[in-house]
Amino acid sequence: xxxxxDFAEAFSAVYGRVxxxxxxxxxxxxxxxYAPLLDKAIEGIRQTGAxxxxxxxxxxxxxxxxxxxxxxxxxxxxxxSQVPPQKLxxxxxxxxxxxxxxxxxxxMGYAAVxxxxxxxxxx
Numbered sequence: 113x114x115x116x117x118d119f120a121e122a123f124s125a126v127y128g129r130v131x132x133x134x135x136x137x138x139x140x141x142x143x144x145x146y147a148p149l150l151d152k153a154i155e156g157i158r159q160t161g162a163x164x165x166x167x168x169x170x171x172x173x174x175x176x177x178x179x180x181x182x183x184x185x186x187x188x189x190x191x192x193s194q195v196p197p198q199k200l201x202x203x204x205x206x207x208x209x210x211x212x213x214x215x216x217x218x219x220m221g222y223a224a225v226x227x228x229x230x231x232x233x234x235x
Contacts, residue, residue: 114221119210126206131199136191143170143223153227163229171224179211182218 115123127134154166177185183204186192195203211218 116218119218122210123207126203126210130203130206131195136189143225146225150225150227157229163231166227166229169226169228173222174219175222176217176219178217179208182211183208
C-alpha cells in the first residue's frame, strides 16, 4: 500500500496518538519491504536448476476510497484485531477525521509483485 503523502503523515499522527508504538506505520511497508522475500524465492527457483532465469514483475494500480469504505477496511489490517475496542474506535474516529478534512475520499496506491520462471525443456 502506498498512502498519498499527506494522508500517510496524518494517519501516522493518529496512530502515534491513539496506539503509540503500533507497527502499522513503522514497518516501512511498501514494495521494497518485500525485496528479501522475493530474493529468497528467486534464489530457491535458481537452485532447483529446473527453470530458466526468474523474472520479477510489478503491477501498479490504484483504488479510490470514500471515508466509510476505508474505515470498513482498517479493522481487517494485520494487528488491528489486537487493538482494544475503545482504542480501535478512537483510531477510526481519528482516521475518519483525516479523510473528512480532505473532502471525504482519497486514492490508495497498490502494487502486486510476482516472480515467474519458465520450466526448462525436459528433453
